[in-house]
Amino acid sequence: MFLGRVVGTVVSTVKDAALKGQRLLIVQPVKPDLSNTGKRLVLLDCTGAGPGELIYWCRGKESSFPFLPDEVPSDGTIVGFVDELHIHDLHQQRGR
Amino acid sequence: MLIARVIGELVSTHKHKSHVGRKALIVQPLDLDGTDRGDAVIAFDAVDAGVGDRVLLVTEGFSAMTSVGRPESPIDMAVVGVIDVLNLDPLPGTALAHLK
Numbered sequence: 001m002f003l004g005r006v007v008g009t010v011v012s013t014v015k016d017a018a019l020k021g022q023r024l025l026i027v028q029p030v031k032p033d034l035s036n037t038g039k040r041l042v043l044l045d046c047t048g049a050g051p052g053e054l055i056y057w058c059r060g061k062e063s064s065f066p067f068l069p070d071e072v073p074s075d076g077t078i079v080g081f082v083d084e085l086h087i088h089d090l091h092q093q094r095g096r
Numbered sequence: 097m098l099i100a101r102v103i104g105e106l107v108s109t110h111k112h113k114s115h116v117g118r119k120a121l122i123v124q125p126l127d128l129d130g131t132d133r134g135d136a137v138i139a140f141d142a143v144d145a146g147v148g149d150r151v152l153l154v155t156e157g158f159s160a161m162t163s164v165g166r167p168e169s170p171i172d173m174a175v176v177g178v179i180d181v182l183n184l185d186p187l188p189g190t191a192l193a194h195l196k
Binding site: 002031032037038046048056058061062068077081083084085086087088 | 103104105106107108109110111112114115120122135136137138139147148156157160161168169170171172173
């Protein structure tokens with residue numbers, strides 16, 4: 001899974017029937033220090049996330065599983081809110 | 097599978113129900129020389145790994161779901177092993193040269 005921040009929404013009227021009623025959100029992937037990384041992308045949502053929310057999302061076929069038994073054509077879905085990130089300073093332990 | 101280092105933990109209360117009761121780790125994939133390989137990711141823990149451990153990371157759905165014991169759930173990454181020792185041939189390619 002990857003970290004991201006919700007930065008927008010997509011409205012689509014003509015779409016796959018299984019996508020009807022699904023929320024399409026624009027997400028900016030972020031690093032654990034919350035700085036941006038990579039390009040923004042469109043994700044489905046199974047959590048009710050809103051703009052500005054820090055979330056984590058999952059990619060691939062697995063991202064359609066929250067909607068079972070509906071077969072939703074998703075390749076990326078928001079699967080949880082991020083409440084806290086505990087990052088430990090490991091620079092002393094780095095290396096092999 | 098990738099070699100990675102556990103660098104932290106993620107706390108989430110509102111998430112997919114299949115994620116409840118599973119420890120979510122922040123994991124930094126590593127190259128063989130120990131340097132970072134891309135950005136850190138979120139992976140569920142299948143082996144009780146802890147912060148600072150060097151681990152084996154699967155980045156594909158089926159292996160991640162089955163190792164965590166949550167089939168048909170939105171999980172695409174899991175920590176499936178803790179690495180004790182890593183032996184690397186200093187000259188890549190030479191170890192398999194005799195097979196040709």
